[in-house]
Amino acid sequence: MTSYLLRGVSVLGAASQDLALVDGRISDKLPADAEIIDAAGLVALPGLVDLHTHLREPGREDAETVETGSRSAALGGYTAVFAMANTSPVADTAGVVEQVWRLGREAGLVDVQPIGAVTVGLAGKQLAELGAMASSAANVRIFSDDGHCVADPRLMRRALEYVKAFDGIIAQHAEEPRLTEGAQMHEGEVSTRLGLTGWPAVAEEAIIARDVLLAEHVGSRLHVCHVSTAGSVEVLRQAKARGVRVTAEVTPHHLLLTDELAASYDPVYKVNPPLRTASDVEALRAALVEGVIDIVATDHAPHATEDKECEWAYARPGMVGLETALPVVLSVLGDRWDLIAERMSRTPARIAGLTGHGTDLNVGDPANLTLVDPSARRVVDPSELASRSRNTPYAGTTLPGRIVATFLRGEPTVLDGKAVK
Template sequence: MSKILIRGAKVLGGEPQDVLIDGDTIAEVGSGLSAEGAEVVEADGKVLLPGLVDLHTHLREPGREDSETVLTGTRAAASGGYTAVFAMANTFPVADTAGVVEQVYRLGQEHGYCDVQPIGAVTVGLEGKKLAELGAMHESAAGVTVFSDDGKCVDDAVIMRRALEYVKAFGGVVAQHAQEPRLTEGAQMNEGVVSAELGLGGWPAVAEESIIARDVLLAEHVGSRVHICHLSTAGSVEIVRWAKSRGIDVTAEVTPHHLLLTDELVRSYNPVYKVNPPLRTERDVLALREALADGTIDIVATDHAPHPHEDKDCEWAAAAMGMVGLETALSVVQRTMVETGLLDWAGVADRMSLKPAAIGGAKGHGRPVSAGEPANLTLVDTAYRGEVDPAGFASRSRNTPYEGRELPGRVTHTWLRGRATLVDGKLA
């Protein structure tokens, strides 16, 4: 049906209202709207948000379809309330040419569960030695504006400066994986008391913080935009806060798992907790929450990193780094930010939809829930409580750190330009 009436939804957590969708657009928002000719969805006080946008997703295709594909990854995204995701470049082959980014972009269009915006590599082959075809990727059908060697740090200051200068010409942004490689050789987890007790190689906070400090100064010097991926330490928060106070054009993201989990979990030696950057201390977690609340950290990004069973079900040292996150992100944010009083639902919409869309230039996404706007929407049952069961995930991979953990909230419906991709918790 071309018309859908969402009745009695708490728009951004406010008072219940009706929202009428006509085709691909929100036609009206108000009380007591007519349902004539429309399919009615009884929201019963559920929270209605603009469709979520993830600036940091690994879809693995092409090359690692054993862990995820554009189809399974976007189905997972729709299940988690996302209407747009940005796909990282560390595929095989690497997304460092117009041809590869166009392939990923078109796969997203074909499958239709959410919009897929490819992220282009900063350097050829993610090797950090030669700039990739940034201009060609931007001018391609994919229209790439975000570039990252995620998984690998652009540690050469000259290369980083050149990348910042290049993307400035078309308003692009370099998203940096902040990890000084020499300081993290052999690192297995956060450097601290727990790593010393377990005898695992430590990953010092300064390895992240030193790169962020360098890059915000480079961005200031060039007059360009830099985005910090998966910020994870209290020290990194202070550097970003200082940079913003100077007017430097820097944005930063935090993952849901860094808002909730700590390095104490590594005592189990369960590789599900092995991630890059590593889980940090309780002090870091609290600093990250406060920074997300006060705007120092701009957005929540999942860093959804699927891996096949054999890459995680092994000894700690041999296990791959990463966690799936698209289907649990909103629940973790509700648990860590809303239920703690640090953010209201309007704040969640800002950090998980409006700002990531603005940073990445996701057209039609991250828009207010108001008449005339694209009908990219997410309906959330915030009263729901349930244990996480990865067997029910839409993602091809199951490497979640939340298995068996009770989390609040459940996405019941997702609409992409007025078309339901998730209905009553089931993929359409």
Template sequence: MSSTLIRHARVLGGEERDIAIVDGRFAESVERPDETIDATGLVALPGLVDLHTHLREPGREDAETVLTGSQSAARGGYTAVHAMANTQPVADTAGVVEQVAHLGRAAGYAQVVPIGAVTTGQAGQQLAELGAMAASAARVRIFSDDGQCVADPMLMRRALEYVKTFDGVVAQHAQDPRLTEGAQMNEGLVSAELGLPGWPAVAEESIIARDVLLAEHVGSRLHVCHLSTAGSVEIVRWAKERGVRVTAEVTPHHLMLTDELVRSYDPVYKVNPPLRTQADVDAVRRGLADGTIDIVGTDHAPHTAEHKCSEWTAAAMGMVGLESALPIVMEAMADYGFGWADAARTMSARPAQISGLAEHGSLEPGTGANLVLVDPAAHEVIRPAEHATLGRNNPFAGIPVSTRIVDTFLFGTRVVADGELRGPHATARGGQWIE
């Protein structure tokens, strides 16, 4: 038996109380703890859960590995991350998703939950082995061709029908391919002035509108990845009012950054979907605050310098964000009545619920002791060069923030202590997650 007592933590930013951990689970109390931690002044949140992470392994270990991505997640306060399927080979079979889950257990810094591809090879031609991945040891419940849109409406309908049989969810990358051919940035005033091919908002909104109607018709679950426009917020709001089983996510960068930054031609700001206008940023902030947008997903997308540090039109799309997500969200939402309980809801409890992770998203006794302690009054500057991820393509470099991740506990193991990696969970030495 192992036990930890965390003293004087402000749970969800409220009253101070003690938190007891016994054998990897939250407990009512502990009399003689093996370790006592003074959390005076710190906020306790359930460990963060990311539904949208690119870990690159297998196939692109030069950009990221499951180990380095898991370490980055832990330093960002995440205890569970969902690995997107656009690896090499694509995670479209039971064998590949089981390999990803195994690599996560071997790393031992966060629970790595594989996302399966919707179509074979993400080619958009035929459904992948959805049932086999769901029945595998990885128990896949979320399927996405992220990076590619499931553009064929009949194929999307069939995917929604299939996952309904085991209460799965299709997470759509909403991007009409015909409307975005050659697109380099948001279509608008800035793209016109810079002479760069534009990426219209309607390319996202038209796919979301189609898919919520399909989800309503089929009665299945749809998740909208990285929503970025004001129109998309309104479509999701309308769909929810109709009772459609749709959830939506927004990224930290779409909550903070605008297409005005593209004037610098710095490829760190090149991302899919593109940075939008200030009006769009304001709309997605309001949508997150009022619950129209359910969660924050990082869309952590590391790239090598070879693929990112080049002229704008040749640079890869994507940004890293696991280690800066919580501080950036709290900064972006500071004027919207968005507190620590809201952060816990949108970055832990709700994503865990969407994915079906019963051991994450709660601080209640009896559940898995997945926990992050946060200093809410820090004076920090985001320094990507010091991050655990292999990716350095973080658009928030040099931004001052007032939130610092202090400690992260994964099933009771203190994997991060005072902001530094401490050591992996016992699963890395052949142990098991608490189930």
């Protein structure tokens, strides 16, 4: 195994130093044959961990595969991603989660951790075999019907309770389905002008409010996916103040983009939950800094061209995000490296119970890390993405920061900004 010396690197923005990666770990010794990487001006972060990725395999390999998604993740500075369960077939059995997990191992670019479905077929009727997925080789701990809300309150209560047996966590896509029938975009001034059916903020907030009460009642852990409204932030703030074991994520796009973009009717801006207003964006940013929102998760949602090159109402919701997440967060938070590491690596790893990721890059820690050039600026070009899909909302946007290298257990997955394999 090749050893590496990262010369002159700044760990989390600290004074520059040399960092040796030996036998998959951060080391204070350096073999003479170590490969030297000039890391002057580069910042080392613990490898990013994404709790919310759609890899589309099995089922929609035309949009993404575990391999292409893994490459996209590595190029974005990630060393672990959690693959959502809404594949075809749905990841609701030990067999499917093990298949995804095995495909991730074969790709070998990031650790792919499958998320199991909460209910059979994501249908919201009956619990999937959560224990079997937890006991499988994939060792599933996060369960989610993402894309669908576990709307039935009794079923949600049971799911929250049941996973306590193996320290699981339910990640809820908070969307009251009756309040969002036919919904196309955020309900407000812009939806009224565009004549698109509104997705009201209350449809998210009502479910989060219910779920934090349920989690409190049964003493379980709840994770809230892609929080998108200022009102949700307030519900979470109150729940956390009461000691409810709830964590929450926000996507990069909800930190940057607003519903005004829908005015083009270009479905590249169609996403679920929808882009909200500027005041929501402001509240989400503040909540992320404050810690009311614990982490950034991409909700990377690749879609084939034909599913986006159509009328708004007929397009699938979702945006790719793995390769632009860190640049977007940098543009929002600035170079607060420790905060970025907390929100994009340490905390997501902790929520998921994922060991070996989100460490502080001390001697002896697994060498899962990424090197960022904070001074670089890049114009996003969809054709350059490693994802199989092109549905980025940032085409032509200049974003700060460039991911120069990523290491997974001491092996480079990205060097000079290019995927190694």
